[in-house]
């Protein structure tokens with residue numbers, strides 16, 4: 001067995017070269033694994049074998065994970081933000097494969113890790129040939145995928161500023177950023193700049209009925225597995241004209257409007273008693289989409305609220321009964337005491353309390369926003385006419 005010499009890595013101002021260099025090191029570790037397979041039956045877990053096993057362990061336990069994180073957290077999201085047309089389609093097909101490769105390779109590594117640990121400690125002198133082969137083959141195919149498609153795409157699409165950003169993130173991940181050139185969070189917020197470019201929205205793309213258009217986008221958000229697709233901001237305005245907003249979960253949407261459930265004594269409910277107009281906002285960042293909805297709000301029918309309340313898990317029902325939402329309370333302990341009291345008294349099927357139920361916003365304005373490159377976004381807004389029909393027009397970004 002030969003000891004591997006350390007090679008010089010390129011600098012982080014060439015991040016794609018750094019990633020390719022990592023592949024070179026992975027290939028060397030994979031070659032060491034192959035050599036160990038031959039070496040162990042002949043020589044046992046001798047000093048050379050133990051050292052080789054330790055080196056492979058060290059590399060795949062730490063460095064390989066950093067390399068995967070570079071791709072998952074920086075390279076692929078940055079590519080997603082700039083790829084257009086054929087590149088975007090290629091990426092959409094390939095990115096899930098790469099992420100799955102990472103998971104599968106991690107699982108295959110776990111198996112090898114145990115065996116190598118024993119070799120490194122001199123406690124065993126064998127490795128499973130099939131486990132090594134599976135691991136080597138998977139990594140090799142994975143690296144070829146990245147080198148033939150992802151790396152050239154990044155070289156083609158990234159500006160020098162984007163390359164510098166990628167390199168800085170990779171450097172930071174390895175603790176090499178240096179405190180002096182690290183901006184404070186307050187400063188760096190201004191530098192959080194993402195160029196949107198996944199899709200476009202034209203007058204011809206959108207459906208005549210904005211609720212059907214919303215349904216289509218919602219289904220796409222579900223399919224894209226965006227984080228909390230049903231979370232929306234609800235903005236209300238108090239009797240003094242003071243706005244406030246909070247997140248709630250939309251529980252139903254149809255031709256009648258958008259429904260959520262809450263406490264009728266809460267702050268938002270008080271606002272809605274004084275001013276029936278509200279605004280909803282969905283932001284599906286993964287799809288670079290926002291939907292703004294305005295209209296008047298009414299309570300859902302009691303039967304509808306009853307039906308939904310009954311469908312909730314018992315503990316959620318008990319929480320709704322126990323909480324006087326938006327009212328102050330002395331401590332968490334007092335809150336939990338209220339819950340315990342309700343839980344003791346309420347039985348297995350507590351009815352909906354009168355101060356809990358649904359609100360439905362009946363929209364008269366719905367705007368669909370699709371992020372585009374260089375802040376030149378697409379906006380199509382629908383407005384409901386007196387006869388119930390909808391008109392639509394494009395707004396400037």
Ligand SMILES: Cc1cc2nc3c(=O)[nH]c(=O)nc-3n(C[C@H](O)[C@H](O)[C@H](O)COP(=O)(O)O)c2cc1C
Pocket residue numbers: 228231244245246247248249250260261262263266267268269325326
């Ligand atoms: C993800 C998420 C989902 C929420 N869903 C609801 C909901 O469906 N209903 C609700 O009353 N509050 C929900 N809340 C809590 C509200 O944001 C808010 O704290 C609460 O309704 C009290 O608001 P108010 O005092 O302005 O009335 C949710 C909060 C988050 C972060």
